[in-house]
Amino acid sequence: MSHKNLTFHRRAVLAGAGALIASPAIVRAQEKKLKIGVLLPRSGFFAQAGQSCHRGALASVKVLADLGYNVELMHIDTESNADVARTQAEKAINEGAHCLVGAFESGHTLAIAQVCEQRQTPLVINVAAAPNITQQGYQYLVRNFPTGGMLVTNGLKLVTELTRSAGVDIKTAAFLHANDTFGTSMRTAVDAIFPKLDMPFKLVESIAYDPKAQDLSVEVTKLRSINPDLLMIVTRAGDAIKLTRDMVRQKFEPKAIISPGSPGLYDEEFFKAVGPYANYFIYNLPWANPKSAMTQALEASFKQTSPDNRFALDCFNAGFTFEALLVAADAFKRAGADDGPTLMKAIKASSIKDHVMTGGPIAFNDKGDNLNITSASVENIALTPTVVYPAEAATAKPVLPMPSWQGRK
Amino acid sequence: MSLPLFVEVLIQGMLTGLVYGLMALGLSVIFGVVRVVNFAHGEFAVLAMYAAFVLFGLFHLDPIIASIPIAAAFFVIGYLLQRAVVQPFVTRPQHEQFILLVGLSIVIVNALLLIFGPESRHVDLPYSFDSFSIGSILIDEVRVYGALAALAVTAVLFAFFRFTSTGVAIRAAADNLVGAAVVGLDVKRLYAISFGVGLACVGAAGAIMMALTDMTPMLAPSLTLLAFTIVIVGGLGSMVGALAGGLLIGVAEAAASALASPSMKSMVSFGLLIVVLALRPQGLFGKAEA
Numbered sequence: 001m002s003h004k005n006l007t008f009h010r011r012a013v014l015a016g017a018g019a020l021i022a023s024p025a026i027v028r029a030q031e032k033k034l035k036i037g038v039l040l041p042r043s044g045f046f047a048q049a050g051q052s053c054h055r056g057a058l059a060s061v062k063v064l065a066d067l068g069y070n071v072e073l074m075h076i077d078t079e080s081n082a083d084v085a086r087t088q089a090e091k092a093i094n095e096g097a098h099c100l101v102g103a104f105e106s107g108h109t110l111a112i113a114q115v116c117e118q119r120q121t122p123l124v125i126n127v128a129a130a131p132n133i134t135q136q137g138y139q140y141l142v143r144n145f146p147t148g149g150m151l152v153t154n155g156l157k158l159v160t161e162l163t164r165s166a167g168v169d170i171k172t173a174a175f176l177h178a179n180d181t182f183g184t185s186m187r188t189a190v191d192a193i194f195p196k197l198d199m200p201f202k203l204v205e206s207i208a209y210d211p212k213a214q215d216l217s218v219e220v221t222k223l224r225s226i227n228p229d230l231l232m233i234v235t236r237a238g239d240a241i242k243l244t245r246d247m248v249r250q251k252f253e254p255k256a257i258i259s260p261g262s263p264g265l266y267d268e269e270f271f272k273a274v275g276p277y278a279n280y281f282i283y284n285l286p287w288a289n290p291k292s293a294m295t296q297a298l299e300a301s302f303k304q305t306s307p308d309n310r311f312a313l314d315c316f317n318a319g320f321t322f323e324a325l326l327v328a329a330d331a332f333k334r335a336g337a338d339d340g341p342t343l344m345k346a347i348k349a350s351s352i353k354d355h356v357m358t359g360g361p362i363a364f365n366d367k368g369d370n371l372n373i374t375s376a377s378v379e380n381i382a383l384t385p386t387v388v389y390p391a392e393a394a395t396a397k398p399v400l401p402m403p404s405w406q407g408r409k
Numbered sequence: 410m411s412l413p414l415f416v417e418v419l420i421q422g423m424l425t426g427l428v429y430g431l432m433a434l435g436l437s438v439i440f441g442v443v444r445v446v447n448f449a450h451g452e453f454a455v456l457a458m459y460a461a462f463v464l465f466g467l468f469h470l471d472p473i474i475a476s477i478p479i480a481a482a483f484f485v486i487g488y489l490l491q492r493a494v495v496q497p498f499v500t501r502p503q504h505e506q507f508i509l510l511v512g513l514s515i516v517i518v519n520a521l522l523l524i525f526g527p528e529s530r531h532v533d534l535p536y537s538f539d540s541f542s543i544g545s546i547l548i549d550e551v552r553v554y555g556a557l558a559a560l561a562v563t564a565v566l567f568a569f570f571r572f573t574s575t576g577v578a579i580r581a582a583a584d585n586l587v588g589a590a591v592v593g594l595d596v597k598r599l600y601a602i603s604f605g606v607g608l609a610c611v612g613a614a615g616a617i618m619m620a621l622t623d624m625t626p627m628l629a630p631s632l633t634l635l636a637f638t639i640v641i642v643g644g645l646g647s648m649v650g651a652l653a654g655g656l657l658i659g660v661a662e663a664a665a666s667a668l669a670s671p672s673m674k675s676m677v678s679f680g681l682l683i684v685v686l687a688l689r690p691q692g693l694f695g696k697a698e699a
Contacts, residue, residue, distance in 0.1 A: 047527065179672040208672040212631060214622040217421050217549065218666035225410045238529050241623060248538040249549050273531050273623070277538070409538070 033072045034332040036325060037092030039102035039112060044080025046105055048237075048267070049317055053104055053126060055309055056318025059302035060325045066297065069329035078108050086111040093119050098338040099347075101324045104317075106130035116140045120340035122331075122347050126324035127317060134367040140344055142368040144323050146286060146375075152189040154375035155260030155284035156197055159232070162282070162377045162389045166400035168255055170201040170229045176219060176243070177234035179208040186234040186262065204228060211239050220246040223254075231257045237267035240281075244274045248405045255401040259283040261375065266313055266385045276408040279380045280399055282388070286357050287376040288315035289393045295356045298322055312385050319356040326355060327362060358393055410667055417546045418667040419660055424548070424556040426659020428617050430652040431559040432632065433639035434566065435610030441646035442583045442603035445495060445506050449514035451632030453608055456517055457483060457615025458624045459525060465532045465619075472532055473558045476616035480562065483612030484605040491604035496597060514629065521626035531623040555617045562613045563652060566606070570648070579603050583646075611636075638678055642685045644695025653694060657681070 038057045041050035057073060064071055076092055078085035085108035089100060093115070099122045103109045109128040116123040117140050125133065125143040129151060134143055146154065163170050175190060177183040187206060194203055205226050209219050216239070223231065231254045235243060247253075257280070259265060265281045288295045288311075295315070302311045302318060311318065331346035332338060352362040360372035377389035379398055388398035410418075436450045447453075460479050461472035494513075498506045539550040570576035582589040582599045590596050618624070635658075643654025658678050665677035691697045 045527075208670060210672050210674060213671070213674060214425070214618075216671075218418050218663055219671045221414050221418050221421075222410065222667065222671070225414050238623060241529070241531065245538060246549075249540040250547050251540075269529065273533070275533070405538075 032338060033070045034099065034329060034338055035072050035074060035097050036328055037074045037076055037089070037095075037097035037100045037102075038321070038325070039076045039078050039085060039088055039092070039100060039108075040321075041080040041085075041104055041108065042075075042077040046080045048269075049127075049263070050078075050080070050104055052314045052317035053321040055302065055306040055314055056298075056321035057101075057325065058305040059298055059318060060322040062301040062304070063294070063297050063322065064325060064329050067326075067329075069326075069333060071325065071329045071332070073325070078103055080105070080108075082107045082111040085109075086115055089115040090119075093121050097121065098332070098340070099124065099328045099343060101126055101321070101328060104128065106133060109133055113138050113141050120344075122328065122340060122344045124324040124327050124347065126321045134369050138368070140340065142327070142347055142350075142364045142370070144327060144362055144364075144370045144373070145320055146373045147369065148185055148189050149193065150371075150373070151261035151285070151375070152186060152193050153197070154286075156190070156193060156199065158284040158375055158377050158389065159230070159258050159260060160197075160200055162258070162284075162398060163230070163256060163400065164200075165389065166398050168400045170255065172204045172226075172228045173201050173230040173232055174204060174223055174226050174228040175206040175232045175234075176223065177206070177208055178211040178236065178239055180211055182236075182262070183208070183211070183234050186260070190232075190260065201230060209239070211236065213242070215246060216242045217246045217250070219243070220250050220252050223247075224250055224252050227254075229255045233257060233259050234262040235259070236262070236264040237269045238264075240264040240267075240270050241273040244270075244277050248274075248277055251405065253402065253404055257281050257402060258377075259285075261285055263316075265380065266316070266378070268310070268313055271313075271380075271383050276383070277405060278383060279408070280402045282377055282379045282398070282400075284375045284377050285316060286320075286359065286373050287378050287385075287387055287393070288319040288356050289358050289376075290387055290395050291393060292354070292356060294354055295319070298356055310384075315356075315385075323355055323357060323362060326352065413545045415667055417548065418663045420546070420548055421552060422660040422663025423656055424552040424659075425621070425663075426656040427556040427559045427563075427652075428614055428621065428655075429635060429639055429659055430655020431562055431617070432611055432614035433636045433643070433651040433655050434563065434648055435607040435614065436636045437640045437643070437646055437648055437651040438566075438610065439604055439607035440640070441648070442579055443491070443495070443499060443600045445499060445604075446503075446510070447607065448507060448510035448633065449517060450611060450636045451634070452514040452517040452629040453483070453611045454615035454618065454632045454636075455521065455624060455626060455629040457612040458619040458628075459521060459530070460612075461616040461619035462530050462532060462624075471534060472616045472619040473554050476558060476562070476613040479616045480609040480613040484609040487605035487608030488601045490608070491601040492597075495604060496600065499600065514633070518626045518629050525626065527625055527627065529623045529625050532619060534620060537620075551620050555621050558617050559614065562610065566610065567648070569606070575599075575602060579606075635678075638682050641692055642682055644692025646696075647692065647694040650692055650694030654692070657693075 040053045076088045089112040101124050104127045106128040117138050123141040129148045131147040177187050265283045271278045299311045335342050335346035358376045359374040376387050376393050378385045379388045386396045387393045439447050461475045464470045464475045536550045540547045578594050579599050639654035643650030662674040
């Protein structure tokens, strides 16, 4: 066995110790992992969307690691229940979570926000549109998701831009929406925002329907009697299926069917139920920019972690969940610390240029909202959600006016 | 709304109402004879919908045709259920019967949730998207076939009660239980057959409804409520009343949707219920209590 000369010079030892003490916090941060509690409704009423977000979280791990971020995710089910969400948030923090991400539903998010405020633990919201979340003076939350008002404003603006760019003349529109909380709030937003936007067409009728109804045949008959050029809809997948069936049966064919910002039209359930009739529905929503390198990386990882699911259908929920994790990981890297106040300060100072969803850099205003998020027009083409507007994110040209129902099967 | 479109709405409402009526008929038969209110009625309808869904998945059997074997299977289930579970409760207080059947409904819904999950299910029939046109009036093909099937089942049921000795015996037991026992009729057996016939009706109606709409286990309570609304409007225990109640609710909901707002459908049917309860508590075709 050979013995190395382990004699140290005093100056070298002092220099080493000094370097150790004075080393930037960033080095220590990279040795440690940021523990993020990801709270999502993976079972219960919101399970479908919660699982979609969860698949995004699973795909995020590799992408974040490849970007040099050191994070550990704690996957937690809120069971579509605000009380469970609150309890699970407490538990996650007790078990060492430095930061929380979630929670898809506005009520659950508010319940978690109260816990985070008390425990001085940052909450990065992935999906939750209720405006009041960021209007209550919470210091430990930011939201990388548009409010309902932003969704409708962006969605309505895109209706005009898209139809003009496609050369489709729209003179009249009808608005059909569910009479649940989401649908009614969208109606309120449309009623408030539509007159301010100087839209080039007239909104001739707004029809509310019961999402629990067995069918929407009467609603479609009413639409036939109005015969609008454009049908604007706010639905979920189940209602969209019933609506499509009744529109096909009654041969109701407006020039375009566009949602100014609602889910349902890009669910696998919708595609499976109505097949080719799902094509040419358009929805204006923030969407994963298919031309972004980070989106492509997330999609590649998604294919590995969720091979039975299509990224094109999940990218709304998965994209926003990834970005929430990215915000936390990026702040941790910059702050070099995992304590709540320091981490939150870094989160609020975020400016992330390269990301997944459409819009400018991820940055937050004083209230904690990211106002740079924009929407894209996404059209179902060949049973796949496809970005058709704006040009910088589009991968195909819009198919407008909408082709006839006949001959699709 | 133009007159042809309004007529179209009324026809669609009438066709749907016939299927609702068949479902409610089952509830009325059970109560009319056994005097037990089946609080798990909507749950049995949803169970039949899942049976139709499974048969469609396995054999590509049209739910409207599948209504025949499903009705037969539900008759057997109903017969056995009455004999084994419900019969001991027939003479017990109503709150005990209520708890029994509500418990049964919870078991059915949760079993369906465990097996099939909460997702909405549907069957894709070749004529799901087709319609008949009469001038400018368009009528859904699936709704026409569903209504015809409901009418056929109802006709068979009426023939059973009118022309078979068992049917006549059941009517006798319903009219005068003591008299039926005195002349030597096996009342327990008649109760079991009635329960079986009631479940056969709801089985057929559920299978037909599978062709008309999507379903989840959580649809069950609203169907129970719908069946109750119909039989109370038509008259609890009256077979004609159940059918007429179904038609009335279907047409009233459709007319209200066309003339006012579609989201007012439920309000109209419950409004109708309140009016009938206030003016004619026994229902439109029910017999007043002596």
